[in-house]
Amino acid sequence: MTVAPHDFLADEFEGHRPHLKAVAYRMLGSLAEAEDAVQEAWLRLARSDAGAIGNLGGWLTTVVGRVCLDMLRARKGRGEEPLEAHLPDPVVSREDRADPEQEVLLADSVGLALQVVLESLAPAERLAFVLHDMFGLPFEEIAPIVDRTPATAKKLASRARLRVRGAAPASDSDQAGQRRVVDAFQAAARDGDFDALLAILDPDVVLRADGGELTGGLRITRGAAAVSRQAMAFRRAAVVGHRVLVNGIAGLVSTMEGKPVSVMSFTVAEGRIVAIDLLADPERLSRLHLTDLPG
Structure with missing residues (x-):
């Protein structure tokens, strides 16, 4: 049976979903908003010329980053109480039962303390730090998302790194x-x-x-x-x-x-x-x- 192009694209997207949710969660600190950001990425992919996308994972990561940046800026524009006035959503799991999606969501995490510090960063700083330091996206790809040069994007991540380094205690790995x-x-x-x-x-x-x-x-x-x-x-x-x-x-x-x-x-x-x-x-x-x- 031949798989319809839309079904194939949906399967490809589902393969990237855990990674995309991890990016969005780091950016937003809200599990519900992270789901919304990932869903918006799917809608944009469905409307795009998918055949012209060379690196689907990189394209989707960039799209999710841009959606999250817009959501963070919208919070400030609406004059909402900043999220640093609240704890980010915790990701709770059993000790004796591994959840593959949660493992991706929390890869390289140092716990809720880091999410607390991320809430205090300016939106562009947070995006540059999260995408580069946590997910390895080069500054050449980050720069267009924040409408900056790669050098300026690098400075944004550096400023964020200094704040995180001094404020988020590292937990014992054992x-x-x-x-x-x-x-x-x-x-x-x-x-x-x-x-x-x-x-x-x-x-x-x-x-x-x-x-x-x-x-x-x-x-x-x-x-x-x-x-x-x-x-x-x-x-x-x-x-x-x-x-x-x-x-x-x-x-x-x-x-x-x-x-x-x-x-x-x-x-x-x-x-x-x-x-x-x-x-x-x-x-x-x-x-x-x-x-x-x-x-």
């Missing part, structure tokens, strides 16, 4: 080691062991907690003592913590009577927790489809 530290944190918080919490937390630890509109958006707590006091909320017996990966690193989903109440991501460096990102916005949690959690 996932088992991460989990041991997070388990110790969970046990100390549950037992109300303040001294044990202080020993697990870096003195300059940062807790970013986003409870949504009802709590005023993102709230930041700094320092081991202050974060330890916040962690005492785990002493509530009704809250159950489930081991998960959040953006590829050790995390927890907390439930109460079977309903998710928070997602927590931990950045562990040199055996201590240096950052905790906590999403407790009920509306956003409901969109994450947090089902099939381990016990």
Whole structure:
């Protein structure tokens, strides 16, 4: 049976979809908007002369980058509250079950902490950094997207790199080691062991907690003592913590009577927790489809 050209093109596009979603997620920090950007790329491909495209993957990456840049600029044009006032969407997965699409989505990620820093970059800086440093696109291909010369695009990425390097702590690569530290944190918080919490937390630890509109958006707590006091909320017996990966690193989903109440991501460096990102916005949690959690 002969495959129709449209069906062949759709199959080719589906092969690139995980990569394109990864690009869009890094650019936008929103899973829903990333899906929208990828869908827009498909619509543009369907309207184009696909036979004239020499490198489909590169063409689609460029299109998604341009769509995401337009979306970021539109946010500013509408005067929306910047996304850095909220946590980016976390990508939650089970520790014991690999999801190929999520593996592509999170390849080379250093966790939710990096997504937080990306939200603070200007749109053109973010695009240049994401496409070059994370996905290897040459500046000659990035330059037309941002209406700059390749040299200026390189400078945009360099400025972004400096900001990211100083603001996004790198997590220990040993996932088992991460989990041991997070388990110790969970046990100390549950037992109300303040001294044990202080020993697990870096003195300059940062807790970013986003409870949504009802709590005023993102709230930041700094320092081991202050974060330890916040962690005492785990002493509530009704809250159950489930081991998960959040953006590829050790995390927890907390439930109460079977309903998710928070997602927590931990950045562990040199055996201590240096950052905790906590999403407790009920509306956003409901969109994450947090089902099939381990016990």
